[in-house]
Amino acid sequence: MKHEKTDQAGNYYDLAVIGGGPAGTFAAALAVKAGLSTVIMEKKAYPRSKICGGFISARSISLLPVDLNLISIPSEAIYQVSVLKGRQPRTYNSKTRLGLVVERTALDHLMAGYARAKGAVLLEEQSLEAISWIKNKTGENYTYILETGSPIRNKLTARYVIAADGALGNTARLAGLRNNKKDPRGWGLSKVIKARSKVAETGAAKFYPLPFLGGMGWSLSGPDWTNQGVGGFCSKSRLQKAYQSIFNGYPDPAGLLSWPLPFLGPLKKAASNNLLLIGDAAGLVDPFSGEGLYNSFKSAILAVRSITEAGKENKPAGELYNELFKINFRRNFAASLSGAILLHARAVLSPSSLPPLIASLMENRLWFNRDIDYL
Numbered sequence: 302m303k304h305e306k307t308d309q310a311g312n313y314y315d316l317a318v319i320g321g322g323p324a325g326t327f328a329a330a331l332a333v334k335a336g337l338s339t340v341i342m343e344k345k346a347y348p349r350s351k352i353c354g355g356f357i358s359a360r361s362i363s364l365l366p367v368d369l370n371l372i373s374i375p376s377e378a379i380y381q382v383s384v385l386k387g388r389q390p391r392t393y394n395s396k397t398r399l400g401l402v403v404e405r406t407a408l409d410h411l412m413a414g415y416a417r418a419k420g421a422v423l424l425e426e427q428s429l430e431a432i433s434w435i436k437n438k439t440g441e442n443y444t445y446i447l448e449t450g451s452p453i454r455n456k457l458t459a460r461y462v463i464a465a466d467g468a469l470g471n472t473a474r475l476a477g478l479r480n481n482k483k484d485p486r487g488w489g490l491s492k493v494i495k496a497r498s499k500v501a502e503t504g505a506a507k508f509y510p511l512p513f514l515g516g517m518g519w520s521l522s523g524p525d526w527t528n529q530g531v532g533g534f535c536s537k538s539r540l541q542k543a544y545q546s547i548f549n550g551y552p553d554p555a556g557l558l559s560w561p562l563p564f565l566g567p568l569k570k571a572a573s574n575n576l577l578l579i580g581d582a583a584g585l586v587d588p589f590s591g592e593g594l595y596n597s598f599k600s601a602i603l604a605v606r607s608i609t610e611a612g613k614e615n616k617p618a619g620e621l622y623n624e625l626f627k628i629n630f631r632r633n634f635a636a637s638l639s640g641a642i643l644l645h646a647r648a649v650l651s652p653s654s655l656p657p658l659i660a661s662l663m664e665n666r667l668w669f670n671r672d673i674d675y676l
């Protein structure tokens with residue numbers, strides 16, 4: 302994508318978003334709509350890949366603007382969920398679309414282009430390396446000074462910062478919201494095979510429960526690719542073995558890539574003054590399914606809402622965001638975790654009950670993931 306590589310537009314913005322993944326680009330598009338001058342600083346150049354299953358659930362899609370036009374990128378609509386345990390499939394057919402299988406590279410590229418078309422300045426190959434802040438005269442608000450390093454050095458200032466730099470991002474640590482200890486987290490491993498799987502059925506998502514690893518495997522096919530992977534709360538080597546035992550038709554683990562899954566609970570505090578963490582950077586992956594896009598989008602909505610509401614009263618946006626974060630994610634997490642344990646137990650005791658429950662999760666109809674009225 303050809304974008305500004307330097308900050309030629311002038312270097313003060315209302316909002317700087319660190320990280321141009323789905324959480325960051327969505328937040329940027331919302332912020333522009335709310336009237337904030339917005340810059341996105343992304344360390345890579347688009348199109349860039351992200352390790353992911355590429356499934357956008359119906360509940361995630363419901364949060365996105367219609368004019369994003371998701372189906373302009375190659376996708377497969379999902380109407381069926383199959384759970385395979387002991388090689389015997391249990392299937393649930395839905396009348397409504399449960400989600401879309403897409404390639405993450407294409408999704409992220411689409412979303413970055415969307416934010417830019419709406420008016421956000423998109424700076425590629427700018428990796429945040431240092432952040433400092435100064436208080437204004439009343440001591441209530443801060444101005445953030447953001448510095449990027451290799452490959453492109455830049456310095457800009459912003460009144461608000463949204464950190465959306467993912468599970469391995471450093472903004473939370475630079476801002477003192479996460480310590481240097483290793484966070485407890487799981488792993489996801491995935492491989493994209495550039496051909497449709499021979500066993501793929503149109504519109505079907507296949508899942509392979511791994512209850513003793515606290516996770517599951519998946520096979521998700523798009524028009525001309527298949528994404529196969531496993532995720533769970535255990536070591537990468539155990540997950541590699543699980544991958545090989547599930548996909549024994551594809552025993553070659555070459556190209557099997559791993560990435561952390563922060564699904565063991567939202568951070569205790571997700572904001573300080575006017576710096577707010579969203580998406581994986583705030584630890585918001587669902588503990589059962591490993592789905593992260595839904596909470597990425599939801600946290601983006603809450604963060605931008607906090608900024609606009611707090612801005613009216615000249616108060617720090619972080620206070621309101623921490624409150625909304627507690628209600629929507631931290632309190633909900635206990636319920637989501639109990640739900641995850643219950644679903645893993647069902648995978649052992651009653652696997653046939655799982656497909657409709659997974660479908661309900663995709664549509665946000667389960668008791669433990671129902672939304673609080675946050676908008």
Ligand SMILES: Cc1cc2nc3c(=O)[nH]c(=O)nc-3n(C[C@H](O)[C@H](O)[C@H](O)COP(=O)(O)OP(=O)(O)OC[C@H]3O[C@@H](n4cnc5c(N)ncnc54)[C@H](O)[C@@H]3O)c2cc1C
Pocket residue numbers: 319320321322323324325342343344345351352353354355356357358427428429430465466467468469470471472488489490491530531532559560561562579580581582586591592593594595597
């Ligand atoms: C194997 C696997 C499979 C998954 N499958 C699914 C799935 O099918 N469906 C689903 O909903 N979720 C899935 N997830 C979770 C999902 O991928 C994440 O929740 C989602 O990507 C989070 O989006 P994000 O924008 O918060 O972070 P990311 O997508 O990680 O984006 C962060 C961005 O920040 C940039 N960045 C990092 N550091 C800096 C820096 N210092 N300066 C500037 N930019 C920086 C990165 O380059 C990146 O572009 C899966 C995860 C894994 C690991």
